[in-house]
Amino acid sequence: MFNKVLIANRGEIAVRVLRACRELGIKTVAVYSEADRQAMHVRYATEAYLLGPAPSRESYLKGDKIIEIALKSGAGAIHPGYGFLAENADFAQAVEDAGLEFVGPKPFAISSMGDKAIARKTMMEAGVPVVPGTKGTNRLSDEDLLRLAPEVGFPLLIKATAGGGGKGMREVKNMDEMPSALSSARGEAKSAFGEDNVYLEKLLIGARHIEIQVLADKFGNVIHLNERECSLQRRHQKLLEEAPSPVMDEDLRQRMGEVAVQAAKAVNYESAGTIECLVDSDKNFYFLEMNTRLQVEHPITELVTGVDIVKEQIRIARGRKLSFTQDDIKIKGAAIECRVNAEDPYNNFMPSTGLISHIVLPSGPGVRVDTGVYAGTEITPYYDSMISKLIVWGETRAQAILRMRRALEEYKVVGVRTNIPFHQTMMDSHRFMGGQYDTRFVEEEFDMEEIAEGKETFPDIAAIIATLVKHEQTERAAHIVRRGERDTSNWKWLSRWERLSK
């Protein structure tokens, strides 16, 4: 059983895993790029080793070097976090081949879920409903796809089999758009994943994106930790998640949970994983994909179930049984997560780089902040724009919304623009409050200015403050010629020092 874990990641998730290890009394090894020498995860770990220059492919994606550092430092396991190498079956295999434990599923489970076409086939065979679309795992040519498109029906989605993060994905409204959408989806997939295979899926209108968290140990015990509602997205990037979902009922929850467990068992899954589904307005659900790793939004599940998912992952990797049975898992209250990104919501979510000169994180009852930044952090263009995750818990969903509003108001970042105003507006939106939203809401119907209208503002207070600040600056500039408060001049001090050291 290992007593030292290497964390092959950076940012908030590296810190999250480090915290779990600390609580378990496990030693930690951090790895970092040249840009991250001062980062929190480096300072927080027991040991830290340099990987290479800032770009990911020269640092956090260097699997060989990471394994080499693990062996050299005597770490018995590697936790990949999310992103980077987390869903790379070859890396998981190499870790295993080096005699180390990979904190995650077996390479077979990663690869069979990593190829979306294989995943769909596996799920269909296991009796799991999938979004209607093309079947089979064979490579489909453009002619095949053009022939199959009317059968799938419009509107539809072209998706890369190796896809993720919305890359290699195109919406198609009619046959005329098919050829150009196909070539652009293939092109994008090729450059993102080195592989241009695509398949077709019916585009479900008005659907919600709901996912089920599962946990599985090495003894075949699989449980689910209920759902997370992740419909609030922009360009297929999640912005805000909540648990439980406002549309969920006990019957649907149970059915989806059972199917998620079945899906995990179909690939002999172990560790933490997530079954992503689309749920239509008639509460039919369809398997979308399985994420074979820890999810960004895992904390909301932790807050409503009381299960520490990262500690469970480590426990599982150490060959222990799950500490919970399905009957132990209950939902208490409601949790919301806002992803705070360095991007400007007033300027089409343009990424904002720069130095965070000052930051105040919210705290107090029911508030959790997972972050890797601090005052002095440089937001560079090398890594993603997420600064932190703000997660709140409330006895009810309404309480959680009120608490999130309070926490967002406390949250202050100086130096880069953030999407905090977006989240504040979302908390004020009647559609969000009513739980009435789907995956298109943010992009097609959400209007920041319209919602902000009529809200109490304080331009007079801002005017007084700005004026007083400017007035003080002017006064100070006028007083700068005045000598310092100390009665002895600095020159005298200096000469005294010099005499003392003679």
Added chain:
Amino acid sequence: MKYITTIDDKEFLIEIIDDTHVSIDGKIVEVDFESVESQPVFSLIVDGKSYEAYVYQGEEALEVLVKGRLYHSRVEDERERRLRAASGGGVAETGTFHLKAPMPGLVVSISVEEGQEVKKGDVLLILESMKMQNELKSPRDGVVGRIYIAAGDSVEQRKKMMSVE
């Protein structure tokens, strides 16, 4: 000291009366203003109501964060304001522009002649006031019309000095 402070598009006339009194658009309020050491954090208590603000220098203006909302501000004292008005800020791009003295002062020099073509931003004349020489610029392209003053003249505030057509 009097200031004209613009928050987003709204103007406020603010006078700092003493350490604890400020008048805003003619209304006198009691203020208690503190800054937190070495941080851009300010605490303002106005007539008993407490506000926390973050103030930092943005690209063009001071940015003020109050109760989770960011306000862009421009603070000008009267002199700066008149200067900006005189140098063409916010003046329409068409019609005859009359350059009026933004403040009482001494015309140091006139940089143009009647009938001369000027481009937007060209210096029209230099006016000395409050011991500072201020360049007054043309707000748009045009031709200099009448010049009503000469170098060395003292002018009163709002005195019409020249026109650009």
